[in-house]
Amino acid sequence: MNDVLVGRALTKRFGQTVALGGVDIAVRGGEAVAIMGPSGSGKSTLLHCLAGIMRPDAGEVHLLGQRIDAMGERRRSALRRTRFGFVFQFGQLLPELPAEENVALPLMLGGVPRAQAVRQAREWFAPLGLHSMEGRRPGELSGGQAQRVAIARALVSKPAVVFADEPTGALDQQTGQDTMRLLVEATKHNAASLIVVTHDPNVAAWCDRTVEVRDGHLLAARGARA
């Protein structure tokens, strides 16, 4: 398949610290890529640059052939809302909203009427093992359940790419494995690409390939392609 997301010569500095020193990376449609590296290696910075959260100091990011790093904040926001999905370490669900409204929110932000957005959101609960959890608030969910709600939220608007930053970091090993399986399966089922930042090889093993970041540079690639 063609490359969906491409980063070219990405450079990012924080003061004197070089977080990214000219990174090149390409992700194909439906591909799951793990970005590994120790703390402070720059892997999260790479994810944030690719996701349009952060602008690189130099280099380019292209989504489906469209350059996104040069876009203004408003357009990048719209892009994140419609083309990307996010899963983070602690689920990062909105504590005030019940689970189904957390999942429906990206759709509502995209202009889908509330009733339809909630109906679409509910369809994700049973496949992810969240039957009858629709009305619960995040504080009433376990860590694994909250992550599955976050996966549903990331995928509900049919994004091109899902970004996951240490998605199992706060879970025990078994729950973490279950969560990764669901994340990879659900992403592939929706033909979305997946980029996972992790320092856990067990998590990386669920992906098609792994790239390793050290001191802001890609070291090596394992798996299908470099």
Next chain:
Amino acid sequence: MNLDLTWRLLRGGGRKSLLGTWLTLGAVIVSTALLLFAVAANFAFAARGERGAWRNPVPVEEGPFKEGAVAVEAARFDFVGDQAITVVDLAALKAGAPAPPGMPRFPAPGEVWLSPALAELAERLPADQLAGRYPHPKGVLGDEALVHPGELVVVVGHEPDDPELTAARSDDWILGKGPARVASLAGTPSEDSEAYRALTLVASVLMVVPLLVFGGAAARLTVARRDQRLATLRLVGATPGQVVRMTVAEAVIVALAGALLGAAGYAAAAPLLARIPIAGGTWFVSDLFPHPLILAGVLVAVPLLVGLSAVVGLRRVVVSPLGVARRETPPAMRFVRVVALLAVLAVFPMLSRGSSVGIVAVAVGLAFLCLNVTGPWVVGLIGRVTARTARAPARLLAGRRLVDDPRAAWRTVSGVALTGFVAGFLGLLSPGLFADDEAPAQLRVSAPAAQAPEIAGQARDRLRAAGVTAEVKVTGESSDKVVVAALGSGADTATIDRARTALAGLVPGRTPTTADDDQRFGIQILADVRVGTIVVLSVSFLVAIASSGITAASSVLDRRQTYGLLRLAGTPLEVLDRARRAETLIPLTVMGGGAILVGVFCATPFMIGGMSTVGVITLAGCVVVGFAGVIGAGALSRPLLRSVTADPAPRPD
């Protein structure tokens, strides 16, 4: 140990934690300064009343001494321009009669003593307009004789059988006090000073309650920022007692510092406050300083209240450490809150203008507090309705936020909503304007019927001698006739004052007055009620809007992670702004409107006539200022929202 740990956690909390402390400190400073103002105003009016008491004689028959009258005293009002002059006539019955306040000795017959302001005015105006009425002043009265620094007072000495002290006078307190044999010159506070004290008490209650709410909100604001940390301490084994002590220590230390700074701020502002004219004059600065014991009481009460408020705010953490740490669905608030308000409101139809001021003040205070207690319940209800009916994300977020923490949402709008109650209450009580007929100027003085023609003749002679053109006639049907000197429509203030001076002493113990003079005190009280309303509403709105701004800024900081996440997921800032605005304006509209109606309802038993135009304008102005203030205060935290969501990345790795 607790203090040490509290201090270390406070310092280690970083900028965010210190910001909360600064916000609390600022809120307590403002609260204390305004609280002192509200308390001191009562003492200031009491001081005025006591200083003016000597001019309000208590006859020996009514006083404790049935025998032993030492003097005869009478008081009446004279006028110059649009100002009133208090004229005190005194005659000693025994040698060694006590010196009146502000005088070195009892005035001898024929002596005239002027207050400094009257002496200055008498020098400034031509003698035939004022000084001619009080010739050859013997001395100047000291401050102890005066209600306020600019007061116009004259003390005139007489023989006991002087007609000024034997002729009958009116019993109407507005016109003065008839001659009375007195055992001392202690007197008693006048009816008008008592009326002012009663009004001040009600105004203080209206100001104090929002201030206490504001101080309490500030304290809970600190707690809200600490609850996560304290819940964690509970999780690791801190006892409820330790958590409470740490919270109280932190809140009380900050509140004590704030109370001291607030008192200093009030002391610095007192000279400016002394310039607010009430009851015809500005204030002695010393009147505006409450007694040291009262000051000490406020300095102790404020930190205690803040500490208590902090404990109440922490109740959920202490009871259930998991409650805050895991953010469970908050328990629904009980309907009993609404029942309490309804019970208090049910009392009001039983009250009337004749009810004791104390009972009215307590009822108004209770209604106020119950409104505050009901607020979060109503906000929760509004939140459920908003969330259920929301179609757009902004309203959904706002509604869910209101349901999630109705108390926090109420804190943002409570000040302005409660000020709506004040506005509703005072708006209805603001009396309408007096009829302002442009009648031709004329001076009227009542006289015994038998002597009226002779007095009218004297009046003609005196006015002619003074060069004042006037038509003098006698009117009236009763035993007291009225001698009227019509000065014509072209008479200016100087002409009227010349006529007053010419007619001074025409009828012993009675003052020739114009129609305006007769309304002078009514107009004065009306003006004072307006000034009081403006002061109370200004204080309330300042507090409310400051409270709203502080709470809005704090809310952004507290929810920075949520806002950051929403931004990261692509939520436009406009949606966040709309959600925040809806979160404030929806409860403000419902509760502000409700509070105004409750205020109007509470004021109905005391209403004089219909609702005045001034009242309607006051109310409308309050609605506009309240909404604009809250929107403005909320807008001030928009840059903060942009700043905390500028880098939405959850980790900087």
